[in-house]
Amino acid sequence: MKIIEEFIAKFEFIGLKFKILNNTLTVTSVPKCLLKRAEKESSLQCKELLEQGIKNLLHEQIETLLKTGGVVQSKPVTLTSIIAYEACRGAIKFGDAISLTTAQCLLKKLSQCRAPYQCAHGRPVLAPIIELPTT
Numbered sequence: 679m680k681i682i683e684e685f686i687a688k689f690e691f692i693g694l695k696f697k698i699l700n701n702t703l704t705v706t707s708v709p710k711c712l713l714k715r716a717e718k719e720s721s722l723q724c725k726e727l728l729e730q731g732i733k734n735l736l737h738e739q740i741e742t743l744l745k746t747g748g749v750v751q752s753k754p755v756t757l758t759s760i761i762a763y764e765a766c767r768g769a770i771k772f773g774d775a776i777s778l779t780t781a782q783c784l785l786k787k788l789s790q791c792r793a794p795y796q797c798a799h800g801r802p803v804l805a806p807i808i809e810l811p812t813t
Contacts, residue, residue, distance in 0.1 A: 679703065682736075685743050688750055692757065694735055705732055711760045731756060762798030769797065 679701055682689065689695070693709030708728070712735070716728040734756045742750055770776060770784070788794045788804070797803050 681740055681743055685739075685748055688743060688748065689736075689739060692735070692739070692754060694732070694739070708732060709735075709757055711757055711764065715760045715764065731760075765798045 679698065682696075682703065683698060693707065693712075694705070695707035696703050696705045698704075708731070712728065712731045716724045716731065718724075719727055735754055738754050738756050739750070742754075776784075795802060795804060
């Protein structure tokens with residue numbers, strides 16, 4: 679509990695807020711992506727998913743804080759995984775029909791990405807095609 683109290687600002691920065699009273703931790707706020715992901719399930723699954731997400735996030739952050747002495751330089755894997763999952767769920771899939779205008783717009787936006795050849799999970803999203811001259 680001491681590590682949590684010592685680095686409370688680090689937890690609040692990622693959207694995890696809580697109160698500590700009589701050695702009991704009560705969560706008062708969770709990151710929006712965690713809540714939105716849980717809300718997509720049935721009420722029982724929602725509660726379980728939310729509880730597990732909070733536990734994972736707490737354990738991950740505590741482990742990182744202990745290893746680094748409080749220096750956290752990356753986003754928690756728990757949150758990154760949720761964001762990647764949601765990003766892929768709403769994506770255009772192979773075989774989906776889209777208009778030429780939509781395709782051109784997507785390619786323009788894709789060209790501005792740091793990693794344009796893969797999705798948030800690292801899977802390929804396109805392959806370069808070139809025309810080789812015949813001799």
